[in-house]
Amino acid sequence: MFNLDNVMYLSAFISIVFLITGFIMYRFPPKKINYLYGYRTNSSMKSQERWNFSQKYSSVQMMFTAIKLFIVSLILPWFNSSFKTNILFQIVIVFIALGFMFYKIEKAIKINFPNE
Template sequence: MISLGVCIFSILFGFILFKYPPENINSTYGYRTPFAMKNQDTWNVSQKCGGISMMLFGCINGILGIWAIIQPLGINNGKVQLLFLLTGAVVMIVIDEIYLRKLFNKDGSKRNRY
């Protein structure tokens, strides 16, 4: 059940973040990592990217949550779902940061395309 709640929250918040991203860098709302907050360009890209990845994470977590309910394991389902949640969150952040670093230099300036 943990995964289903997280699924709904992630899809909803991801959609809001993608559709209505915060316009200015802030410390309250949005995809906030040190690299994403370097400048306005990195901020704008990270909000869209973070919203998309959060919606994908929500869908995957929902599928895994339904699977954990349908196929009960001999171990605690809550722990398995929590493991899915934590692993997915870490993977989501890593993928977003790799994407940002492909688009921007360390100082936040856009990379030159060859």
């Protein structure tokens, strides 16, 4: 049953989902450009070569992000903050991690494919 105390570990749950998703995408990347499965952005879908690179790179970045989020989730209980502050902090951390992950992936695509 859902318990509000479990929400305190939101970033840990999300990190586990990221780790599993990143591992699945690494082991079974989509072979062809599609609109259903994979790292799908305008820059990653411009060519098959970009697509292949972005699938492998994004899956590795997702796993690294998962590890970082999990470490943060282990540190958070050490702070004696209120329930609302803790939840808000976790949500902000997850969005920052997602934004940084997307930034790194898009930057890597631009560096590896400068003329496309």
